[in-house]
Amino acid sequence: MADMMKQASQFIQALPHAKALGMELEELDSGTAAISMPYSEDIIGDPDTGVVHGGAVSALLDTCCGAAVMSHPSNPAGTATIDLRIEYLRAATPGQRIKARATCYHVTRSVAFVRATAMDEDEEVPVAMATGTFTAGNGK
Amino acid sequence: MIKRPEPVQIVKQRRDSVLRALVGRVPYINFLGVTFERRGDELTAIMPFKDELIGNPxxxxxxxxxxxxxxxxxxIISLSWGMIWEDMESGALEIDDIDNIALPRLPKTIDxxxxxLRSGLPRDAYARARITRAGRRYASVYVEGWQDNRDRLFAQATGHFVMPKRSS
Structure with a gap:
């Protein structure tokens, strides 16, 4: 398991966009993943409040969903997003780290079904929730 | 006496500087390297390719x-631009001081x-938004993204937004 974490962690570090946003893998288990991202002035979307842009949260959720698919016991060779819907429940508090947690509920021969949430330090209400479908397996 | 239309250069300069102010104050747009081109009120977003945008190396x-x-x-920028356009054209928007234009708050994404549709190539990407509904409180937007061929979209999106409160 520690080995799998290390490998997955290196994998995420090898994704240039994930690296640019400072993403770090926190947990990985069969079909679930947790990835966090630090607050940074570069990703501010609302200059009046300093709240991060929804797009950066999308990138975090997308990466986390992909990691959950890859860690699924069906062991898909690769994955790509087919569709991702994000709901923004509230503004993330400026200055706080955002952590996403994704679960891959089912994988067919070609499709993986995933849900994820993004939280800041206040874990009562998520910042955002995501529902996505991803490709799974070798076929396109 | 008929009022003479403003010289075209002044009109263009005003529109371009307002657009620059709108886009320039969002750090994340700069982080992605996204810029906007304007033809009249129509905007095209451009995301020049760079390594940091790669997901699958x-x-x-x-x-x-x-x-x-x-x-x-x-x-978001297209929605905001649509909102600003009328005030800018009517002269209601104060733009004497280009560095301090009082722009409205940005719309907030609901979903x-x-x-x-296909994997994004390591090339520049383009996008245009169509505002399918612009109410006072809520707006619906459809966005198309393409790369080499305008007719072969690599991604499309729909979203709902809460519009900022307006003073008037």
Missing amino acids: LLPALHGGATAAFLEVTA FTVDY
């Missing part, structure tokens, strides 16, 4: 998150759904 392909962010940025 083997293909290589654009990161799904970068694509989503690009389309969301296009939707955003991206359809990934």
Whole structure:
């Protein structure tokens, strides 16, 4: 398991966009993943409040969903997003780290079904929730 | 006496500087490297390719998150631009001081759904938004993203937004 974490962690570090946003893998288990991202002035979307842009949260959720698919016991060779819907429940508090947690509920021969949430330090209400479908397996 | 129309250069300069002010104050747009081109009131967003946008280094392909962010940025700026346009044209928007234009708050995303139609190539990407409904409180937007061929979209998206309160 520690080995799998290390490998997955290196994998995420090898994704240039994930690296640019400072993403770090926190947990990985069969079909679930947790990835966090630090607050940074570069990703501010609302200059009046300093709240991060929804797009950066999308990138975090997308990466986390992909990691959950890859860690699924069906062991898909690769994955790509087919569709991702994000709901923004509230503004993330400026200055706080955002952590996403994704679960891959089912994988067919070609499709993986995933849900994820993004939280800041206040874990009562998520910042955002995501529902996505991803490709799974070798076929396109 | 008929009022003479303003010289075209002045009109263009005003529109371009307002657009620059709108886009320039969002750090994340700069982080992605996204710029906007204007033809009249129509905007086209451009995301020049750079390594930091890659999600799959083997293909290589654009990161799904970068694509989503690009389309969301296009939707928000296009919505805001549509709001500002009337005030700018009527002269209601104070723009004597280009560095301190009192722009309205940005719309807030309620939800955003991206359809990934084909993998994003390591090339520049373009996007245009169509505002399908612009109410006082809520707006619906459809965005198309393409790369080499306008007719072969690599992603499309729809989203709902809460519009900022207006003073008038």
